[in-house]
Amino acid sequence: MPTNLPPDALEAERRYRAAETIEDKIATLEEYIGRIPKHKGTDHLRADLRRKLSKLKEQSQGRKRTAKQASAYHIDREGVGQVVVIGPPNVGKSALVAAVTNASPEVADYPFTTWTPIPGMMEVGHVQIQLIDTPPLNEGFVEPDMLNLIRRADLVLLMIDLEGSPIQQLEDAVALLDRNRIALLHLQDRYDEERHMTFVPMLVLANKCDDEGCDEDFEVLCELLEGEWPILPISVTTGRHLERFKQTVFEQLDVIRVYTKPPGREPDFNAPYVLKKGSTIQDFAARVHKDFAENLKSARVWGSGIYDGQMVARDHVLSDGDVVELRI
Numbered sequence: 397m398p399t400n401l402p403p404d405a406l407e408a409e410r411r412y413r414a415a416e417t418i419e420d421k422i423a424t425l426e427e428y429i430g431r432i433p434k435h436k437g438t439d440h441l442r443a444d445l446r447r448k449l450s451k452l453k454e455q456s457q458g459r460k461r462t463a464k465q466a467s468a469y470h471i472d473r474e475g476v477g478q479v480v481v482i483g484p485p486n487v488g489k490s491a492l493v494a495a496v497t498n499a500s501p502e503v504a505d506y507p508f509t510t511w512t513p514i515p516g517m518m519e520v521g522h523v524q525i526q527l528i529d530t531p532p533l534n535e536g537f538v539e540p541d542m543l544n545l546i547r548r549a550d551l552v553l554l555m556i557d558l559e560g561s562p563i564q565q566l567e568d569a570v571a572l573l574d575r576n577r578i579a580l581l582h583l584q585d586r587y588d589e590e591r592h593m594t595f596v597p598m599l600v601l602a603n604k605c606d607d608e609g610c611d612e613d614f615e616v617l618c619e620l621l622e623g624e625w626p627i628l629p630i631s632v633t634t635g636r637h638l639e640r641f642k643q644t645v646f647e648q649l650d651v652i653r654v655y656t657k658p659p660g661r662e663p664d665f666n667a668p669y670v671l672k673k674g675s676t677i678q679d680f681a682a683r684v685h686k687d688f689a690e691n692l693k694s695a696r697v698w699g700s701g702i703y704d705g706q707m708v709a710r711d712h713v714l715s716d717g718d719v720v721e722l723r724i
């Protein structure tokens with residue numbers, strides 16, 4: 397029993413140990429965790445207890461489960477893509493989600509703050525992208541549902557701390573994912589098919605790059621990684637490179653924004669249609685209305701520098717930012 401805890405925490409621990417039903421155990425354990433002072437000396441204890449709490453909750457759900465009940469990690473996709481922020485403890489994952497989305501996960505200067513995933517929406521150029529804050533990757537135990545959330549993601553942001561030991565953090569995270577058969581999409585060629593890996597697009601964020609003072613550290617990091625990883629320096633605190641970060645996330649989702657232009661009127665740039673990269677006029681027409689898809693007579697495109705109202709065929713491939721006038 398830890399003896400350096402305040403009396404109310406010890407009392408809560410005693411009640412937790414005495415609890416007999418799962419529901420009681422959950423309630424008393426939550427209380428116990430809430431009373432443990434948050435500092436480095438209690439990190440492991442808190443991480444351990446949260447693991448126990450998750451297991452108890454799973455057991456309790458398993459009992460109640462009649463139909464299939466969703467876990468906290470089953471988050472419906474919203475917006476144009478689901479982007480999952482992962483990484484070791486205390487690197488700034490929650491701070492990022494709090495800074496660029498409408499969600500407000502707890503941010504604190506000690507590790508293991510977050511213990512349940514929290515989604516929020518980030519706007520980039522009138523497009524909404526879903527960002528999900530997650531609990532830290534933990535050598536000892538990663539919830540299977542968390543791994544599935546990563547496998548399903550349209551993009552994974554692996555955050556490391558430029559002020560910590562970024563290479564070690566990256567290697568540990570990659571090894572942990574590898575043990576769970578998750579790997580980086582652009583390194584797919586290196587893997588043996590028999591390992592049945594799931595490949596996910598990933599972008600590494602080197603956070604806490606607060607000012608020019610860290611640029612050299614970042615360059616060294618890039619050299620050590622030998623250009624193998626898509627990596628971006630950011631600072632959530634000072635906002636450095638956050639706009640570039642948003643643009644990069646948008647680009648990695650492989651979607652384009654296309655605007656309609658009613659004949660003789662200006663397009664509404666606040667309301668893009670979002671399509672997969674490579675979509676054609678025909679795909680766009682089908683998205684706008686099925687009448688357009690079936691009875692399309694002509695289409696004109698403004699955009700990409702070379703199209704200034706030119707007529708194009710149904711199989712014309714659109715680019716991000718194109719304005720299209722459809723006629724039936």
Ligand SMILES: Nc1nc2c(ncn2[C@@H]2O[C@H](COP(=O)(O)OP(=O)(O)OP(=O)(O)O)[C@@H](O)[C@H]2O)c(=O)[nH]1
Nearest residue numbers: 486487488489490491504505508509510532632633
């Ligand atoms: N200097 C600096 N500190 C940062 C930056 N981003 C976050 N922090 C600080 O880092 C600490 C951890 O931030 P969190 O967002 O709670 O980290 P986390 O990765 O969510 O941590 P866990 O939930 O424990 O996994 C807090 O004290 C933040 O204020 C940054 O860009 N620069």
Ligand SMILES: [Mg+2]
Nearest residue numbers: 489490509510
């Ligand atoms: Mg957090």
